[in-house]
Amino acid sequence: xxxxxxxxxxxxxxxxxxxxxxxxxxxxxxxxxxxxxxxxxxxxxxxxxxxxxxxxxxxxxxxxxxxxxxxxxxxxxxxxxxxxxxxxxxxxxxxxxxxxxxxxxxxxxxxxxxxxxxxxxxxxxxxxxxxxxxxxxxxxxxxxxxxxxxxxxxxxxxxxxxxxxxxxxxxxxxxxxxxxxxxxxxxxxxxxxxxxxxxxxxxxxxxxxxxxxxxxxxxxxxxxxxxxxxxxxxxxxxxxxxxxxxxxxxxxxxxxxxxxxxxxxxxxxxxxxxxxxx
Ligand SMILES: [Zn+2]
Numbered sequence: 642x643x644x645x646x647x648x649x650x651x652x653x654x655x656x657x658x659x660x661x662x663x664x665x666x667x668x669x670x671x672x673x674x675x676x677x678x679x680x681x682x683x684x685x686x687x688x689x690x691x692x693x694x695x696x697x698x699x700x701x702x703x704x705x706x707x708x709x710x711x712x713x714x715x716x717x718x719x720x721x722x723x724x725x726x727x728x729x730x731x732x733x734x735x736x737x738x739x740x741x742x743x744x745x746x747x748x749x750x751x752x753x754x755x756x757x758x759x760x761x762x763x764x765x766x767x768x769x770x771x772x773x774x775x776x777x778x779x780x781x782x783x784x785x786x787x788x789x790x791x792x793x794x795x796x797x798x799x800x801x802x803x804x805x806x807x808x809x810x811x812x813x814x815x816x817x818x819x820x821x822x823x824x825x826x827x828x829x830x831x832x833x834x835x836x837x838x839x840x841x842x843x844x845x846x847x848x849x850x851x852x853x854x855x856x857x858x859x860x861x862x863x864x865x866x867x868x869x870x871x872x873x874x875x876x877x878x879x880x881x882x883x884x885x886x887x888x889x890x891x892x893x894x895x896x897x898x899x900x901x902x903x904x905x906x907x908x909x910x911x912x913x914x915x916x917x918x919x
Contacts, residue, residue, distance in 0.1 A: 645679050647805045652848045652899070657687050658698075665902065666691065669772055669781045671757065671799035673788040676807040677723045680784045683804060684753055685709060688717065691780065692747050705747070715744040721755035723786055729763040736771050739779055750779045757783040758790035765792055772798045801844050821856055822869050828919055829873040835915075839908045850908060851898040858891035876919070883918045890914045 646654070660666045674680050686699055689706045692714070697703075708714040718738060720731045735752045743750050754760075760768060772781065772795065783799060785791050820841070827834040842850045860869055861884055866877050880887065894911030901907060 645676075645682060649805050649848065649852070650679075650683070653802065653804065653846065654683075654686065656846060656848050656899075658690055658696075660902065661687075661691050662696070663902070666780070667800040668775045668777070668779060669783070669799040670802055671783045671785065671788075671791065671796060672802045672804065673785045673791075674804035674806055675786050676804075677755070677786060679804055679807065680723075680786070681755065684782045684784060688751050688753070688780075688782065691751070692717075692745075692749055694747075705745075716747075716750040718750075718752040719755065720752070721757075721759065723756040723759075723784075725756075725759065727754065727756060727760045727764050729761060729767050732760070732764045732767040732771070736767065739776075743778065748778050750776075751782065752779075753782040753784065755784050756786070757795065758785045758787040765795065769794055769798070797844065799844075800846060801849075802846050803849055817853065817856060818869075820853060821860060824857060825860075825869055825871045825876070828915075829871070829876050832916055832919065835912055836909070839912055842908060843905060847898045847902060847904055850904055851895045854891045854895040854898070854911065858888045858895070861888050861891070879919050886918055887915065890918070 657666065672680055672684060674683075689701065689709045690696060690698065692705050692709060693701055693703055694705070695701055695703050705714065709717060712719060718735050720735065721727045739750050739752070742748075754768075757768075769792075781799070783791075783795070788796075788801075788803075820838075823838055824835060827838055842853060859865075861880060864881070864884075866872075866880070871877060871880075890911060894907060894914075897907045897910075898904065
């Protein structure tokens with residue numbers, strides 16, 4: 642899709658389309674990226690796929706897809722512009738409208754908040770209450786260019802999706818670096834802690850989890866022990882000795898994450914395989 646989206650983003654499109662086809666899309670999505678256009682376009686494409694009966698994808702010219710494009714689909718509410726503060730009234734307007742039954746035939750109601758990091762405290766509390774009582778036919782697309790400023794309670798109620806940042810990717814890299822570092826640290830100290838650690842990934846989508854296993858494979862491949870502060874000589878020795886086997890496990894896990902949507906099970910299996918080797 643143009644130059645806006647990278648290969649990783651395209652994989653996310655595929656994943657979400659599959660989730661929609663399997664009727665398995667989470668109702669509450671928090672999507673982050675530093676590029677507003679990318680965020681808005683990604684959300685629009687997913688919403689079209691969700692509502693469209695033809696499921697043809699981005700070029701679909703059906704009535705529903707066109708009305709989503711023009712923002713004239715009745716049961717789609719969009720608030721915010723990534724710039725200005727979003728007040729409680731805006732959130733309440735969504736809640737009130739969605740208290741009535743859907744106007745469109747699909748019965749699906751969707752709201753988009755552009756800049757969920759810009760909610761006032763009152764607005765955030767209203768939204769939180771709404772998120773706590775999810776309805777099956779209502780979908781929230783919460784978009785942010787500044788995920789660190791989104792309140793924790795909102796983050797934890799959503800499936801977190803990270804699109805590739807356009808120029809700098811500090812925020813994502815920080816999390817990724819810390820994640821990798823902790824992963825190996827746990828093998829130095831108490832490997833069982835990784836069962837808790839990997840659970841952090843449960844709030845991220847499959848393609849994101851896959852990224853982490855590919856990143857770990859990369860560390861092994863390049864033997865970047867220093868970069869990730871892996872200092873335990875016994876561990877390094879094992880990592881060297883079992884290098885190709887461990888990389889293989891990472892790849893197998895990464896592939897399974899694409900094919901199978903049961904993230905929790907795959908992550909656990911990947912970790913157990915690691916556990917048995919190291
Ligand atoms: Zn369509």
